[in-house]
Amino acid sequence: MATLFSGGLIFDGNELLEDHAVLVDDGIISRCAPTSEFVGCDAVLVDTTGNTLLPGLFDCHVHLVFSGSADPFQELIKLSAGGVTIKAFENAQANLLGGITSVRDCGGKDYLEFAVRDSCNAGKTLGPTIAAAGRLICMTGGHGNNIGRVADGVDDVVRAVREQIHAGSDLIKIMATGGVMTPGVNPEDAHYTAEEMVAGISEGHRFHKRCASHAQGRDGILNAVRGGIDSIEHGIFLDEVCIEEMINRNTYLVPTLAAINNILKHAGSGIPDYIVEKCERISDAHRKSIQQFYSAGGRIAMGTDAGTPFNLHGHNALELRYMVDVGMASIDALRAATSVASDLCDLGHRGRIAEGSVADLLVVAGNPVDDIDQVAVQSNHLGVMKGGRAVSGFSGVPDLDRARLI
Numbered sequence: 001m002a003t004l005f006s007g008g009l010i011f012d013g014n015e016l017l018e019d020h021a022v023l024v025d026d027g028i029i030s031r032c033a034p035t036s037e038f039v040g041c042d043a044v045l046v047d048t049t050g051n052t053l054l055p056g057l058f059d060c061h062v063h064l065v066f067s068g069s070a071d072p073f074q075e076l077i078k079l080s081a082g083g084v085t086i087k088a089f090e091n092a093q094a095n096l097l098g099g100i101t102s103v104r105d106c107g108g109k110d111y112l113e114f115a116v117r118d119s120c121n122a123g124k125t126l127g128p129t130i131a132a133a134g135r136l137i138c139m140t141g142g143h144g145n146n147i148g149r150v151a152d153g154v155d156d157v158v159r160a161v162r163e164q165i166h167a168g169s170d171l172i173k174i175m176a177t178g179g180v181m182t183p184g185v186n187p188e189d190a191h192y193t194a195e196e197m198v199a200g201i202s203e204g205h206r207f208h209k210r211c212a213s214h215a216q217g218r219d220g221i222l223n224a225v226r227g228g229i230d231s232i233e234h235g236i237f238l239d240e241v242c243i244e245e246m247i248n249r250n251t252y253l254v255p256t257l258a259a260i261n262n263i264l265k266h267a268g269s270g271i272p273d274y275i276v277e278k279c280e281r282i283s284d285a286h287r288k289s290i291q292q293f294y295s296a297g298g299r300i301a302m303g304t305d306a307g308t309p310f311n312l313h314g315h316n317a318l319e320l321r322y323m324v325d326v327g328m329a330s331i332d333a334l335r336a337a338t339s340v341a342s343d344l345c346d347l348g349h350r351g352r353i354a355e356g357s358v359a360d361l362l363v364v365a366g367n368p369v370d371d372i373d374q375v376a377v378q379s380n381h382l383g384v385m386k387g388g389r390a391v392s393g394f395s396g397v398p399d400l401d402r403a404r405l406i
Contacts (some may be wrong), residue, residue, distance in 0.1 A: 002030070003388070003400060004041050006081045008048030009051075009367055013055050013339035013352035016331065016369050019325050022053060024359040027388030032353050036126040044399045050312075051382055052367055054334070054375065056101025056128075056360030058341030059304050059316045060254045061212075064088040064116060065109045066307025068262075071148055071193055071269030073181065081112055088113045091307065092120060094314035097392055098268045099381050100386055101360035102129040104303070104345050106173050107136035108231055108234065109147050114168055118188050129347050129360070133212070134169035137161065137200060141286065142191045143179035143214060150183040154199040157192070161203040171206035174229075177220030180263070180278045181308065182255050187236060187282055188224075190220035198227035210346060212254070216282070218242060225251050231301065234259075238289035243296050254303035257322035263280045273308045300328070301344045302337035316376065321376040330372045337374045359388040 006021035012032065021038045022030040031037075065088050066072040076399040078085065094105055105113055111134050120127030136148040137160045151230040156168070161172055176192055178185030192200075197213070197387035204211040205228065211222035219332075224232060225245050231252040235242075238253075246253065260279045267276045294300060304319045305311055323333040342351025349357045363383040375381075383393030389403040 001398070001401075002043035003046060005040060005041040005046045005048050005053050005361070006035055006038065006362075008050060009052040010353060011054045011334055011368070012354065013342070014335060015029070022353055024361075024388050027359050029355060029357045029359050032197055038384070039355060041081065044397060046363070046383075046394060046397050046400070048363055052364050052374070053353070054362045054364065054368070055066065055338040055353055055357070056362050056384065056386065057099050057317060057337045058102045058290060058302060058345060059095065059100045059306060059352060060104045060258050060341050060344055061106045061300045061303030061305050062095065062103045062313065062316070063107055063305070063307035064091045064103075064105050064313075066114045067091060068310055068312040069148065070266070070309050071272055072307060076109060078145070081110070084109050085112045085115055088116045088322045089125070091313040092116050092130065094312075095316060096126065096128045096386060097308070097384065098275070098314035098316055098378050099130055099362045099375070099384055101362070101384070101386055102342070102347050102350055103131070105130060105132040106142060107133055107147065113137070118162075126386065128386075129350065131170035131345055131347060133171050133173035134164045134167050136173040136175055138175040139191045141184070143175045143185050145182065146176065153155045154188055154195055157196045157200040158203045161200050165204075165207050165209060169209065172200065172209050174200045174211060174213050174224070175267070176213045176215040176224040177217040179214060179216060180226050180260070180275055183272070183274050187216035187278060189217055190223055191406050192220070192223065194223045197223045197229075201227045201229055216274070225249060232275070233303065234286070235289055235293065236286040238293055243293050243298060246293070247296060250299065252299045252301050253290070253293050254301050255323065256303050256305040257286070257290065257326065258311050258316070258319045259305035259308045259323055260286060262308070266310040269310070275309065276277070285323055287326050290323075294328055294332070299340060300332075300336045301306065301341040302333070317376045317378065320372050324372045330369050332371060334368060359385055361385040363393065
């Protein structure tokens with residue numbers, strides 16, 4: 001039976017609507033229109049009075065094989081292949097219960113997360129819609145080399161991209177710079193050359209794969225942007241040249257503010273010292289870069305780096321608060337987590353409340369445009385719907401079609 005959401009506000013992925021209702025039928029949004037047009041509608045009513053209906057949120061940067069421990073790499077090597085897969089499945093479901101109905105996994109372990117992706121995307125098990133990069137591509141000794149595909153030189157980078165495509169990757173992840181989580185590398189340093197970056201990105205695009213780049217230092221960011229990258233992940237040391245070129249090329253920025261925030265918040269809780277030291281060094285620059293990129297009109301998509309230390313799957317929506325804290329308007333943060341993120345991830349008709357869109361939906365208390373914590377804090381979530389089926393909440397609607405976690 002169809003479901004009608006009526007009574008409250010609707011954020012459709014772009015604007016906040018009043019006195020509108022949404023009809024869901026067979027897992028698809030069949031109509032969003034003024035409430036008066038639904039008088040006499042034969043559907044299960046979900047009364048959202050005093051609350052807000054939104055598209056399910058996107059997280060454009062997660063690592064399902066990591067679970068947010070103080071030292072995720074050390075945790076990972078202790079697990080068997082089966083243990084890693086089960087952990088990735090648990091993390092995927094935690095994302096969904098946190099209102100994250102679509103994720104982009106930006107680097108896993110030996111393609112083990114692919115089984116989780118395939119099961120969730122086929123509807124065999126309940127979870128978010130997942131796009132997965134497979135093995136990240138890095139240089140010898142580079143950031144992520146303990147789980148990535150090490151490749152050096154143009155020919156080897158191209159070969160590594162082809163390997164990911166052959167394995168079934170949905171996107172290509174290339175490491176342009178050093179990073180925080182790998183000992184002995186600096187976030188400021190460019191790793192791949194401009195020639196290596198353009199070769200890898202071009203090969204990914206040749207096979208219709210979008211490309212994301214871990215890029216923190218200025219020179220590495222420019223190598224990625226000039227190579228045609230689709231999204232810059234982190235973007236810690238942006239300058240005016242980086243920002244101008246990103247805007248001119250329509251390059252997205254995925255800030256992942258939660259990663260550094262959680263490491264600094266939990267310093268002294270078992271996180272390796274080298275990780276904390278690097279975060280202390282780069283935190284102010286990161287915030288400034290996001291502020292400048294946003295002020296210049298750049299396209300920002302929400303991503304968290306969930307799975308890094310104390311950056312827990314299921315609490316991804318806190319990134320919305322962090323984005324507002326650095327100066328984004330609440331409505332722009334919501335766009336970053338819905339329609340803009342959907343455009344980046346290219347996961348079909350999701351991220352908007354519009355006719356023909358998949359009914360991945362979230363109901364939150366109050367008005368998140370007035371108070372971003374109404375969506376950022378999980379306890380304010382009143383119900384999550386995935387593909388037209390209730391996943392959590394909606395306790396007062398007994399006739400609603402429900403899905404069960406396993």
